[in-house]
Amino acid sequence: MIDKKALATFIESRLEGTDLYLVDLKVTPDNVISVEIDSDTSVDIDKCVALTREIEGEFSRDDEDYELEVGSSGLTSPFKVVRQYVKNIGHEVEVLSCDGKKYKGLLRNADADSFTIVSDEKVKPEGAKRPVIEKVERTFGYGDVKYTKYLLQF
Numbered sequence: 001m002i003d004k005k006a007l008a009t010f011i012e013s014r015l016e017g018t019d020l021y022l023v024d025l026k027v028t029p030d031n032v033i034s035v036e037i038d039s040d041t042s043v044d045i046d047k048c049v050a051l052t053r054e055i056e057g058e059f060s061r062d063d064e065d066y067e068l069e070v071g072s073s074g075l076t077s078p079f080k081v082v083r084q085y086v087k088n089i090g091h092e093v094e095v096l097s098c099d100g101k102k103y104k105g106l107l108r109n110a111d112a113d114s115f116t117i118v119s120d121e122k123v124k125p126e127g128a129k130r131p132v133i134e135k136v137e138r139t140f141g142y143g144d145v146k147y148t149k150y151l152l153q154f
Contacts, residue, residue, distance in 0.1 A: 002027050002059060002066055011035060014054050020047060023073045023080050031066035036073050036080075040087055043072035078147035085110035085148070092151040093117060098144055104151055105138070114141045115148070 004027045011022050020043065024036040037043060037051065052070045059066070079085055088107050095103045095117060105119030116139045122131040140148075 001029065002031055002033060002064060007033070007055070007059065010058055011051070011055065014051060020051075021081070021083055023084065031064065033066055033068045035068070035070045037070070038073040038081075038084060038087070040083075048072065075150055076152060078149045082110060082112060082142070085115050088150055092153065093148055094151045095138075095140060095148045096146045097140065098146055103138060108137070114139050116140075 004025065007027065008022065008025050011025065015021055015037065019040040020037050021039070022035070023038045024034070026032075026034040033055075035051070035055070037048070039047075048070045052068060055068060055070070073080070073084065079088070085107065089109060091107055092104065093107045095105075097103065103117060103119055105117035108116045108118050110116075116137055118135055118137050120133050121136045123134045123136070124131040
Protein backbone atom coordinates (compact mmCIF):
# COMPACT_ATOMS: atom_id res chain seq x y z
CA MET A 1 0.00 0.00 0.00
CA ILE A 2 1.20 3.51 -0.82
CA ASP A 3 2.55 5.43 2.19
CA LYS A 4 0.00 8.21 2.70
CA LYS A 5 2.34 10.40 4.79
CA ALA A 6 5.12 10.20 2.20
CA LEU A 7 2.62 11.01 -0.54
CA ALA A 8 1.20 14.00 1.39
CA THR A 9 4.69 15.33 2.07
CA PHE A 10 5.62 14.98 -1.61
CA ILE A 11 2.44 16.73 -2.80
CA GLU A 12 2.84 19.60 -0.33
CA SER A 13 6.47 20.06 -1.42
CA ARG A 14 5.34 20.29 -5.05
CA LEU A 15 2.62 22.83 -4.24
CA GLU A 16 4.91 24.96 -2.06
CA GLY A 17 5.55 28.39 -3.56
CA THR A 18 2.33 28.33 -5.58
CA ASP A 19 -1.17 29.43 -4.68
CA LEU A 20 -2.25 25.76 -4.74
CA TYR A 21 -2.75 23.75 -1.56
CA LEU A 22 -3.74 20.23 -0.55
CA VAL A 23 -7.32 19.95 0.69
CA ASP A 24 -7.74 16.20 1.05
CA LEU A 25 -5.84 13.00 0.37
CA LYS A 26 -7.40 9.55 0.50
CA VAL A 27 -5.65 6.23 -0.03
CA THR A 28 -7.86 3.14 0.06
CA PRO A 29 -6.58 -0.35 0.99
CA ASP A 30 -6.72 -1.33 -2.70
CA ASN A 31 -4.46 1.66 -3.61
CA VAL A 32 -7.01 4.04 -5.06
CA ILE A 33 -5.50 7.46 -4.42
CA SER A 34 -7.71 10.54 -4.48
CA VAL A 35 -6.02 13.96 -4.27
CA GLU A 36 -8.10 17.10 -3.84
CA ILE A 37 -6.42 20.47 -4.30
CA ASP A 38 -7.60 24.06 -4.21
CA SER A 39 -6.15 27.46 -4.98
CA ASP A 40 -6.46 31.03 -3.80
CA THR A 41 -7.31 31.92 -7.41
CA SER A 42 -8.35 28.99 -9.60
CA VAL A 43 -7.49 25.39 -10.41
CA ASP A 44 -7.53 24.34 -14.02
CA ILE A 45 -7.11 20.95 -15.65
CA ASP A 46 -3.48 21.68 -16.62
CA LYS A 47 -2.50 22.08 -12.95
CA CYS A 48 -4.18 18.79 -12.07
CA VAL A 49 -2.47 17.01 -14.97
CA ALA A 50 0.94 18.45 -14.00
CA LEU A 51 0.55 17.27 -10.40
CA THR A 52 -0.59 13.83 -11.60
CA ARG A 53 2.56 13.51 -13.72
CA GLU A 54 4.79 14.56 -10.82
CA ILE A 55 3.20 12.00 -8.51
CA GLU A 56 3.51 9.26 -11.13
CA GLY A 57 7.15 10.22 -11.66
CA GLU A 58 7.94 9.90 -7.95
CA PHE A 59 5.80 6.88 -7.05
CA SER A 60 6.46 4.19 -9.64
CA ARG A 61 3.60 1.94 -10.65
CA ASP A 62 6.20 -0.80 -11.21
CA ASP A 63 6.91 -0.89 -7.46
CA GLU A 64 3.26 -0.78 -6.47
CA ASP A 65 0.25 -0.49 -8.76
CA TYR A 66 -2.28 2.21 -7.92
CA GLU A 67 -5.15 4.21 -9.36
CA LEU A 68 -4.70 8.00 -9.14
CA GLU A 69 -7.27 10.78 -9.30
CA VAL A 70 -6.22 14.42 -8.94
CA GLY A 71 -8.97 17.01 -8.94
CA SER A 72 -9.97 20.39 -7.62
CA SER A 73 -12.26 21.08 -4.73
CA GLY A 74 -15.70 21.66 -6.18
CA LEU A 75 -17.53 24.96 -5.88
CA THR A 76 -20.29 23.34 -3.86
CA SER A 77 -18.01 21.06 -1.82
CA PRO A 78 -17.81 21.63 1.92
CA PHE A 79 -14.73 23.47 3.16
CA LYS A 80 -12.15 21.11 4.65
CA VAL A 81 -9.19 23.33 5.54
CA VAL A 82 -8.88 26.78 7.14
CA ARG A 83 -7.34 28.22 3.98
CA GLN A 84 -10.64 27.62 2.16
CA TYR A 85 -12.43 29.68 4.80
CA VAL A 86 -9.88 32.49 4.44
CA LYS A 87 -10.22 32.35 0.65
CA ASN A 88 -13.99 32.83 0.92
CA ILE A 89 -14.03 35.78 3.34
CA GLY A 90 -16.52 38.29 1.94
CA HIS A 91 -18.62 35.62 0.21
CA GLU A 92 -21.98 34.15 1.16
CA VAL A 93 -21.76 30.74 2.83
CA GLU A 94 -24.10 28.13 4.22
CA VAL A 95 -23.30 26.60 7.60
CA LEU A 96 -24.89 23.49 9.08
CA SER A 97 -24.23 23.42 12.81
CA CYS A 98 -23.88 20.21 14.79
CA ASP A 99 -27.30 20.84 16.33
CA GLY A 100 -28.86 20.69 12.84
CA LYS A 101 -29.53 24.40 12.29
CA LYS A 102 -28.67 25.99 8.96
CA TYR A 103 -27.31 29.51 8.76
CA LYS A 104 -26.70 31.57 5.65
CA GLY A 105 -24.60 34.67 5.75
CA LEU A 106 -21.51 36.58 4.77
CA LEU A 107 -18.25 35.02 5.93
CA ARG A 108 -16.68 37.89 7.86
CA ASN A 109 -13.46 36.35 9.18
CA ALA A 110 -11.65 33.09 9.83
CA ASP A 111 -8.62 32.15 11.90
CA ALA A 112 -7.01 28.96 13.12
CA ASP A 113 -9.73 28.25 15.71
CA SER A 114 -13.02 29.69 14.44
CA PHE A 115 -14.89 31.65 11.80
CA THR A 116 -17.62 34.29 11.89
CA ILE A 117 -20.61 34.88 9.64
CA VAL A 118 -23.01 37.82 9.56
CA SER A 119 -26.60 37.20 8.51
CA ASP A 120 -29.87 39.08 8.35
CA GLU A 121 -32.34 37.57 10.80
CA LYS A 122 -35.81 38.44 12.02
CA VAL A 123 -35.64 39.60 15.62
CA LYS A 124 -38.63 40.73 17.67
CA PRO A 125 -37.51 43.50 20.01
CA GLU A 126 -39.12 43.51 23.43
CA GLY A 127 -42.38 45.43 23.35
CA ALA A 128 -42.51 45.56 19.54
CA LYS A 129 -45.48 44.27 17.58
CA ARG A 130 -43.53 43.07 14.60
CA PRO A 131 -40.13 41.52 14.12
CA VAL A 132 -37.43 43.56 12.43
CA ILE A 133 -34.49 42.45 10.31
CA GLU A 134 -31.16 42.85 12.10
CA LYS A 135 -27.62 41.83 11.29
CA VAL A 136 -26.61 38.99 13.60
CA GLU A 137 -22.99 37.89 13.98
CA ARG A 138 -22.32 34.23 14.79
CA THR A 139 -18.96 32.67 15.54
CA PHE A 140 -18.40 28.93 15.13
CA GLY A 141 -15.52 26.67 16.06
CA TYR A 142 -14.59 24.35 13.21
CA GLY A 143 -15.61 21.36 15.32
CA ASP A 144 -19.04 22.90 15.96
CA VAL A 145 -20.24 22.55 12.38
CA LYS A 146 -21.08 19.62 10.15
CA TYR A 147 -20.21 21.61 7.06
CA THR A 148 -19.63 25.05 5.64
CA LYS A 149 -19.83 25.64 1.92
CA TYR A 150 -19.95 28.43 -0.62
CA LEU A 151 -23.53 29.57 -1.17
CA LEU A 152 -24.14 29.54 -4.89
CA GLN A 153 -26.98 31.90 -5.76
CA PHE A 154 -28.55 32.70 -9.11
